[in-house]
Amino acid sequence: MSTVTAETRVAADQHPIAPYLRMDRMPHIWCPTCGIGTVVKCYATALEETGVDLDKATIVSGIGCTGRAAGYMKLDAFHSTHGRAIPFATGLKLGRPELMVTVFSGDGDLCGIGGNHFIHAARRNMDLLVILVNNFIYGMTGGQNAPTTPLTARSSTMPYGNFEQPFNLPHLAASCGAPYVARWTSLHIRRLTMSFKEAIQRKGFRFIEVIAPCSTLYARLNKLGTGFNLMQFYHDNAEIRHGADTRELDIDFQNKLICGKFVDRDRPTFLDMMRNHYTKVLGDKYVPMPPEGGMIHEPQ
Amino acid sequence: MKTDPAGVLTGAHYLDGDFACGEGAMAAGCRFVAGYPITPSTEVVERMARRFPFMGGTFIQMEDELASMAAVVGASWTGSKSMTVTSGPGFSLMMENIGLAAMMETPCVVVNVQRGGPSTGLPTMTGQADMMQARWGSHGDYEIIAMSPQSPQEAFDLTIDAFNLSEIYRVPVMFMMDECVGHMTEKVVIPPAEQIEVVPRRLTKKPPGEYWPYQLNGNCVPEFARAGDGYRFHTTGLTHDERGYPDMSVACQEICVRRLLDKINKNADQIVRFDEEQTDGADVVVVSYGITARVARMGIDLARAKGVKVGVLRLIVVWPFPEKRIRELAGKVKAFVVPEINYGQMVLEVERCAGGKAATIPVSHGGGSVHDPQDICEAILRAAK
Numbered sequence: 001m002s003t004v005t006a007e008t009r010v011a012a013d014q015h016p017i018a019p020y021l022r023m024d025r026m027p028h029i030w031c032p033t034c035g036i037g038t039v040v041k042c043y044a045t046a047l048e049e050t051g052v053d054l055d056k057a058t059i060v061s062g063i064g065c066t067g068r069a070a071g072y073m074k075l076d077a078f079h080s081t082h083g084r085a086i087p088f089a090t091g092l093k094l095g096r097p098e099l100m101v102t103v104f105s106g107d108g109d110l111c112g113i114g115g116n117h118f119i120h121a122a123r124r125n126m127d128l129l130v131i132l133v134n135n136f137i138y139g140m141t142g143g144q145n146a147p148t149t150p151l152t153a154r155s156s157t158m159p160y161g162n163f164e165q166p167f168n169l170p171h172l173a174a175s176c177g178a179p180y181v182a183r184w185t186s187l188h189i190r191r192l193t194m195s196f197k198e199a200i201q202r203k204g205f206r207f208i209e210v211i212a213p214c215s216t217l218y219a220r221l222n223k224l225g226t227g228f229n230l231m232q233f234y235h236d237n238a239e240i241r242h243g244a245d246t247r248e249l250d251i252d253f254q255n256k257l258i259c260g261k262f263v264d265r266d267r268p269t270f271l272d273m274m275r276n277h278y279t280k281v282l283g284d285k286y287v288p289m290p291p292e293g294g295m296i297h298e299p300q
Numbered sequence: 301m302k303t304d305p306a307g308v309l310t311g312a313h314y315l316d317g318d319f320a321c322g323e324g325a326m327a328a329g330c331r332f333v334a335g336y337p338i339t340p341s342t343e344v345v346e347r348m349a350r351r352f353p354f355m356g357g358t359f360i361q362m363e364d365e366l367a368s369m370a371a372v373v374g375a376s377w378t379g380s381k382s383m384t385v386t387s388g389p390g391f392s393l394m395m396e397n398i399g400l401a402a403m404m405e406t407p408c409v410v411v412n413v414q415r416g417g418p419s420t421g422l423p424t425m426t427g428q429a430d431m432m433q434a435r436w437g438s439h440g441d442y443e444i445i446a447m448s449p450q451s452p453q454e455a456f457d458l459t460i461d462a463f464n465l466s467e468i469y470r471v472p473v474m475f476m477m478d479e480c481v482g483h484m485t486e487k488v489v490i491p492p493a494e495q496i497e498v499v500p501r502r503l504t505k506k507p508p509g510e511y512w513p514y515q516l517n518g519n520c521v522p523e524f525a526r527a528g529d530g531y532r533f534h535t536t537g538l539t540h541d542e543r544g545y546p547d548m549s550v551a552c553q554e555i556c557v558r559r560l561l562d563k564i565n566k567n568a569d570q571i572v573r574f575d576e577e578q579t580d581g582a583d584v585v586v587v588s589y590g591i592t593a594r595v596a597r598m599g600i601d602l603a604r605a606k607g608v609k610v611g612v613l614r615l616i617v618v619w620p621f622p623e624k625r626i627r628e629l630a631g632k633v634k635a636f637v638v639p640e641i642n643y644g645q646m647v648l649e650v651e652r653c654a655g656g657k658a659a660t661i662p663v664s665h666g667g668g669s670v671h672d673p674q675d676i677c678e679a680i681l682r683a684a685k
Contacts, residue, residue: 022534025545055530060374071534071546076527078377079536079546080370081400087334087367088397091374092527094358095332095382099528117370120363278353287306287356294331294356295379295501295526296304 020044020054022074029068033227035186035212036066039133040073042189043104046196057100060089062114065139065214066106066132073104083113086121089128096293097271100200101127107134107148111167115147122176124270125204131196132169132207133186135214136251143217150253154221171246173207174263180206181246181263186213187234188259195261204269211257224254301500303329305493306355315488317481318343320452321411322351323490324459325383329498330409331357332382334371336364336390339423340479341413344385365390369397369410376406377535379501379526381463385411387479388430389420391437398472399438400537402560405470405514405522407501409462412474413482416641416667426479427667428590429642434474435619441557443564445571446474446619448589452486458616460496465571467499469563470521476618478641480591480670501526508532513544514556520563568620575614576625582611583634584683587626587650589615591670592639599639599676608684618646626653635683639663639676659683 012023021044030036047057054075061070063082070077080088089101103110110118110132121128137155138144145155145162148169152161170181180202184192192210199206213219213230224230234257242260249258268276278286307326315323322344325333333352335345349359362368368384375382386394391412401408414430416422430437434446445465449455455477462473504511504523513533514522522542525531538546539553547556564571579585584603588596593614600610611633615622626636626649635658638647644662651660663679665671 022545024543054532056528058527071536074532076377076532077534078374078527079534079538080373081396081537084366084370084397084400087362087370088374090360090362090367091332091334091371091376091382092378094360094371095375095378095380096526096528099378116363117367120367274358282353286353289331289356289358289380292528293378293380293526294358296329296331296381296498298301298500 017041017044017048020047020074021072025072028072030065031216033213033215034065035135036069036133038186038189039131039192039210039212040069042193043131043196044073045193046200050197050200052100052200056098057102058092059102059104060085060092062105062109063140064106064109065135066104067109069104083109084117085109086114086117086128086130090121090126093127097289098291102129102131104131107132107136108138108146111169111172112147119172119176122173122178122205122207125177125179125267127203127269127271129199129206130208132209133212134169134209135212135218137214137218139214139217143221150251153253156221166251168246168250169209170207170249170262174246177205177267178207178263179204179265179267182261183209183211183249183259185211185234185238185257185259187231187238204267301498303327303493303496303498304355308490308493308496310490310492313488313490314485315452316343316483316485317449317452317455317477318413318483319347320455320488321459321475321477322347323488324456325409325463326351326355326357327456327490327496328381328460328463330381330383330463331355332372332375332380333357333359333384334362334368334375335385336362336368338387338390340415340482341385341387341411343482344411344413365393366396369394372408373397373401373404373406376408377527379503383409383411385413387413387415388417388427391430391433395437399440399442401472402438402442402444403537404535406472407466407470409459409466409473409475411477413477413479415479422668424479425668426591426641426670428478428592428640429645429667431476431618431642431645434476442560444471444474444619445469445564445617446476448476448615448618449481450590450593450614451481452484452488455481456488456490460498464499467501468521469567470524471564474619476590478590512542514540515542520559520566564620568623571617571620572622573617574622574625575612575616577612579611579613579629581609583609584637584680585611585613585629585633586637586639586676586680587613587615587646588639589618589646592641595670595673596639596676598673599680602673602677603680606681608680610680615646621649621653623653626650627655630654630657633658635659635661637661637663637676637679637683639665639671639679641665641667641670
């Protein structure tokens with residue numbers, strides 16, 4: 001272990017991503033060594049480096065540890081209900097089609113309670129960037145079993161080890177039609193940021209899973225050490241395999257983590273499909289919702 | 301302001317209540333509907349799905365009612381007037397995000413074409429047993445507005461009012477139809493667009509940086525900023541301060557939730573709406589709503605033919621309840637008779653407001669059909685004794 005000899009701190013407002021955060025809400029609620037903050041940093045960097053119009057960028061979270069991410073981003077931000085970030089975001093996108101809508105939430109939120117919405121949004125190819133931070137556990141409520149908990153891993157509700165088969169999330173997304181599917185860990189800062197940048201510039205249901213450490217619960221319940229040990233584990237066990245067959249991306253307890261970009265294909269989005277179809281069948285009579293939304297204004 | 305003529309099907313039509321409700325929504329400027337099929341409500345969205353492509357509206361059939369209500373709340377934050385439509389079982393599923401709409405103060409309309417319950421109950425037959433759920437269905441304390449039409453014409457007219465009230469008070473408005481009104485076909489007159497007044501979203505005029513989403517500005521209802529206009533606001537279903545930031549303190553809970561109640565309760569006199577007829581000098585007043593108000597007419601006529609002085613109070617806005625008027629009448633009449641297609645819901649409110657000064661007689665019906673007017677007549681005769 002190295003020893004920190006002198007503490008150097010950057011003033012909060014001078015942090016490079018401070019303009020993208022609600023600094024008036026700091027400090028955040030995440031535990032020391034939690035991986036979520038790193039993912040937020042990568043996302044903010046991607047926003048900066050892609051130069052997207054932040055006034056039109058909105059972010060939606062559900063509930064849980066990662067569900068707090070929207071609340072810290074200085075965008076139009078919605079902290080919605082548990083599992084419903086995707087349908088809430090669907091309403092935002094369809095209500096004002098020019099918006100860039102990101103869903104930023106956790107594994108339990110998006111694929112446990114929100115699983116049905118996840119598969120249907122992927123099927124429709126709803127124009128959403130979905131960032132799912134997977135820490136293998138329900139953190140906010142105290143370490144209960146998640147639909148991502150690896151077999152044999154312990155959780156507070158599987159005290160003798162998990163015996164339920166977890167989801168292979170990239171495969172789930174890909175098989176439902178997602179046009180962009182990637183997985184990284186919170187150690188892969190550069191690659192994750194690049195993936196976010198790439199996905200921001202694409203359309204449709206873009207799904208990025210980020211494996212992140214929960215040292216307070218997942219690591220403690222499974223005697224995996226500290227956050228540092230988990231990052232070391234990612235370093236030693238993550239294998240980048242772009243274009244891998246998504247059927248082979250299951251995550252076993254403390255085993256290899258296949259990362260990379262698995263799917264990158266063009267597929268018309270829900271809005272493309274709707275507009276093209278109505279134009280074809282209704283011709284000039286079709287009036288699409290304007291990009292700025294369906295809000296009616298005083299006649300000029 | 302005047303509505304967008306694109307959504308207004310001006311003329312005299314022969315429509316059922318479901319279609320009329322859909323036409324009312326489009327005339328009110330509704331341009332986003334998310335729904336999930338459920339009898340006997342689906343015709344509302346079928347109508348809108350057919351007509352929306354010609355007026356810049358978007359309908360999406362979601363995977364369930366949880367998603368439908370969540371999408372409606374999301375869409376409303378873009379400023380698009382938004383609605384969902386369902387019946388009892390779907391209404392139960394929507395409660396989660398109706399609570400979110402109440403907490404985030406999101407204008408929207410939730411149509412419930414009621415059928416018999418509980419659970420799957422009577423899918424194609426009438427009921428009025430969701431009246432308490434409309435008010436209390438989601439967890440925690442909040443207030444909503446609920447309305448009940450008695451005819452297809454009212455389904456049209458009141459749907460416009462429902463949207464307007466939802467905008468004024470930034471609340472979800474529950475549009476409590478019943479299967480009979482939903483499936484009853486009658487003449488519906490739709491006026492020209494220039495005669496339809498709609499309330500626009502009350503957008504803030506403050507510049508970004510000076511605006512907080514729950515800061516009051518001369519009104520107990522905060523001004524609105526829609527997503528995508530550069531305000532970079534934050535909103536949450538958590539107890540929040542005027543910045544929209546979570547604040548888990550007792551003091552903030554008191555301010556946040558108290559205002560959700562006050563903005564409706566303190567304006568109840570402006571919101572409450574009912575029809576009253578021959579209540580002066582009446583011995584008995586029949587309190588009813590929706591289809592039951594029309595069925596009760598025959599029972600009232602039968603009782604009047606036997607010499608009983610019967611007045612009528614028909615609830616149009618059901619929540620908030622016309623508490624003051626019931627209290628006044630309680631000092632003058634012998635009894636209230638309250639027929640409704642449930643085992644006693646709104647009658648509890650009548651009884652509470654009557655405060656023991658007048659008898660309160662329920663005329664219950666489990667659902668599946670309307671009352672036999674004779675039963676209502678007999679209740680009136682009993683009450684008059």
